[in-house]
Amino acid sequence: MKELRLMKGNEAIAEAAIRAGADAYFGYPITPQSEILEYLAEQNTEEAGGMIVLQAESEVAAINMVYGAASAGRRVMTSSSSPGISLMTEGISYLAGAELPCLIVNVARGGPGLGTIQPSQADYFQSTKGGGHGDYRLLTLAPYSVQEMADFVALGFDLAFKYRNPVLILSDGVIGQMMEKVELPPALPRRQTGEPWATTGKTPDRERNIITSLNLDALKHERHNLRLQEKYRQMEAEDTRYTTNLCHDAEYLMVAYGASARIGGKAVEMAREKGVKAGLFRPVTLFPFPSKALYDAAKNVKGILSVEMSAGQMIEDVRLATECSVPVRHFGRYGGVVHAPGEILEALLQLAADSGQPTACRKGTPLPADQAQ
Amino acid sequence: MEVQEIINEKNLVYQPSKLLTGAAFNFCPGCGHGTVVRLVMEVVEEMDIQSDVIGISPVGCSVLLYDFYNIDVIQAAHGRATAVATGLKRVLPDKFVFTYQGDGDLAAIGTGETIHACNRGENITVIYVNNGTYGMTGGQMAPTTIPGMKTSTSPRGRDVATMGHPLRITDIVASLDGACYVTRQAVHTPAAVRKTKRALRTAFENQKLKRGTSFVEVVCSCHSGWKMTPLQSNRWMEENMFPYYPLGDLKVMNGQT
Numbered sequence: 001m002k003e004l005r006l007m008k009g010n011e012a013i014a015e016a017a018i019r020a021g022a023d024a025y026f027g028y029p030i031t032p033q034s035e036i037l038e039y040l041a042e043q044n045t046e047e048a049g050g051m052i053v054l055q056a057e058s059e060v061a062a063i064n065m066v067y068g069a070a071s072a073g074r075r076v077m078t079s080s081s082s083p084g085i086s087l088m089t090e091g092i093s094y095l096a097g098a099e100l101p102c103l104i105v106n107v108a109r110g111g112p113g114l115g116t117i118q119p120s121q122a123d124y125f126q127s128t129k130g131g132g133h134g135d136y137r138l139l140t141l142a143p144y145s146v147q148e149m150a151d152f153v154a155l156g157f158d159l160a161f162k163y164r165n166p167v168l169i170l171s172d173g174v175i176g177q178m179m180e181k182v183e184l185p186p187a188l189p190r191r192q193t194g195e196p197w198a199t200t201g202k203t204p205d206r207e208r209n210i211i212t213s214l215n216l217d218a219l220k221h222e223r224h225n226l227r228l229q230e231k232y233r234q235m236e237a238e239d240t241r242y243t244t245n246l247c248h249d250a251e252y253l254m255v256a257y258g259a260s261a262r263i264g265g266k267a268v269e270m271a272r273e274k275g276v277k278a279g280l281f282r283p284v285t286l287f288p289f290p291s292k293a294l295y296d297a298a299k300n301v302k303g304i305l306s307v308e309m310s311a312g313q314m315i316e317d318v319r320l321a322t323e324c325s326v327p328v329r330h331f332g333r334y335g336g337v338v339h340a341p342g343e344i345l346e347a348l349l350q351l352a353a354d355s356g357q358p359t360a361c362r363k364g365t366p367l368p369a370d371q372a373q
Numbered sequence: 374m375e376v377q378e379i380i381n382e383k384n385l386v387y388q389p390s391k392l393l394t395g396a397a398f399n400f401c402p403g404c405g406h407g408t409v410v411r412l413v414m415e416v417v418e419e420m421d422i423q424s425d426v427i428g429i430s431p432v433g434c435s436v437l438l439y440d441f442y443n444i445d446v447i448q449a450a451h452g453r454a455t456a457v458a459t460g461l462k463r464v465l466p467d468k469f470v471f472t473y474q475g476d477g478d479l480a481a482i483g484t485g486e487t488i489h490a491c492n493r494g495e496n497i498t499v500i501y502v503n504n505g506t507y508g509m510t511g512g513q514m515a516p517t518t519i520p521g522m523k524t525s526t527s528p529r530g531r532d533v534a535t536m537g538h539p540l541r542i543t544d545i546v547a548s549l550d551g552a553c554y555v556t557r558q559a560v561h562t563p564a565a566v567r568k569t570k571r572a573l574r575t576a577f578e579n580q581k582l583k584r585g586t587s588f589v590e591v592v593c594s595c596h597s598g599w600k601m602t603p604l605q606s607n608r609w610m611e612e613n614m615f616p617y618y619p620l621g622d623l624k625v626m627n628g629q630t
Contacts, residue, residue: 023464024460024463024464026460052463052464054459054463056456056489057486057489058485060453060485061453061456061486061489062456064449064450064453064456064457064460064486065456065457065459065463066460067447067449067450067453067456067457067460068429068447068449068456068457068458068459068460068461068462069461069463071427071447071457071461072461072464074464076460076464091450091453094449094450199427199445199446199447199461200465201423201424201427201445201465202423202424202444204424208439208442208443208444208446209445210439210445210446210447210448211446211447211448212439212446212447212448213448
């Protein structure tokens with residue numbers, strides 16, 4: 001029987017983690033995602049089902065606790081928001097280097113610096129281009145509903161273990177804080193099987209296990225890096241995800257993820273009502289970016305509008321994917337401001353009106369001063 | 374007497390722990406690390422817990438611990454060993470988890486993680502080798518460098534007016550309710566080695582009894598970092614380090630041996 005509940009996105013993540021049989025959560029409070037830790041604490045998860053929940057002294061400590069528990073081959077997760085994720089990036093690089101699976105949730109807020117507590121998508125570069133030091137990638141899932149917040153937890157754990165790589169759920173303050181109906185996933189039994197690589201104590205029947213990201217021999221380390229790159233290519237081949245809406249006959253394509261896709265979807269409908277054939281292409285995995293699918297979807301369109309709550313980050317991947325075969329423009333409010341469907345519609349209509357004209361490859365759409373809130 | 378007559382089983386008084394891989398230690402000859410590293414495995418072997426022990430080596434001279442130990446080892450980021458140990462021990466509460474950290478790692482970059490893990494009373498063993506310098510990177514000033522001590526980044530000697538005072542982090546740890554056993558030892562004489570081994574044994578026994586954090590500091594020399602011979606550095610350590618870092622137990626809870 002379906003189990004429907006009205007929940008915040010953050011609460012859905014927490015409940016889904018319990019149901020996914022997560023072994024441990026380590027986190028540190030930060031707005032707008034503190035409900036995840038609060039919800040887990042309230043559920044008394046350790047007594048109820050054995051899930052460890054611990055409030056760390058910092059995000060730095062939290063991600064290293066994740067590193068320790070992940071070394072045991074357990075399903076471990078953490079969550080934070082933009083400034084906290086910045087603090088975690090050293091640890092994330094170590095997790096990727098040591099090939100440890102884990103789930104990291106970023107309910108992003110406006111930056112740079114302390115920025116603001118309002119929603120933002122300005123962590124796209126940090127999420128998809130590495131973030132920390134070294135050639136590594138995070139498989140990045142971008143939910144656009146409370147339902148996907150719930151669904152991507154178990155999926156994220158599965159992908160993390162499939163690749164022995166950290167998986168990032170890149171959400172934002174809109175999706176984290178809004179309440180929606182959500183169909184909760186069934187509770188999975190806690191996994192009993194041990195991972196052959198895990199450091200759980202060297203028993204006589206096996207060789208010792210070592211978790212490390214260190215290779216003092218450069219050639220050996222290059223081989224390690226080549227293997228990591230091979231893994232990222234496999235992600236591209238097997239686990240690229242995206243959705244399309246009204247793209248089959250679209251002349252103008254909107255590319256947007258997360259909250260922007262949610263709002264942009266409305267703008268696409270409004271454009272259709274005005275006779276402009278618009279469609280929405282939504283990357284669900286930001287890394288791997290659905291480049292091939294977007295290239296194909298863009299074959300017969302006159303222009304692309306890349307919509308994100310940032311000054312223009314994903315647009316670089318959109319341009320790379322379409323190989324500049326189509327004019328690509330950016331539209332987005334940022335620094336914590338969420339765009340309204342009407343604003344996006346205007347940008348879409350302008351794109352249609354300018355069709356055929358060369359567009360400057362510049363980022364950002366300056367707004368008149370009186371529109372700034 | 375011929376050599377072959379001497380090397381026979383009845384004359385055997387010591388042999389390296391079977392839990393050492395046999396790989397040559399990367400420590401400078403005369404360094405105390407080699408002694409501490411082998412003592413840990415001797416204790417693990419004597420307690421017969423090798424199937425249940427996981428070591429954590431962060432960054433510094435301890436970084437290659439996994440080359441020497443035939444047990445499961447996790448290499449951690451600089452300063453984060455006790456946070457890694459926390460995560461591991463929380464999901465494996467019945468295993469023995471120890472960290473092996475230097476003073477730069479534990480008392481500078483990892484101060485926060487050290488204090489909070491000990492304050493939570495994580496049921497782990499923290500082994501802290503204090504030689505007053507960054508040995509791995511070539512002898513720079515550490516949080517524990519004593520006043521006036523010359524290093525490559527305090528070439529005119531540590532001036533406390535501008536460089537601050539040496540940090541007695543073990544004294545801070547002893548003040549934390551989560552720490553059940555806090556001791557400061559050395560390995561510069563056979564007697565000191567025996568005492569350190571006893572302290573390590575206590576620190577591991579405490580995990581079995583789930584008593585909280587056990588913290589063993591070992592004051593060591595770093596003759597290459599200090600630019601002295603091993604013998605000179607041992608003497609210098611006794612005359613200059615021990616007054617600042619007096620040896621002995623700082624905290625022993627009831628019932629411990």
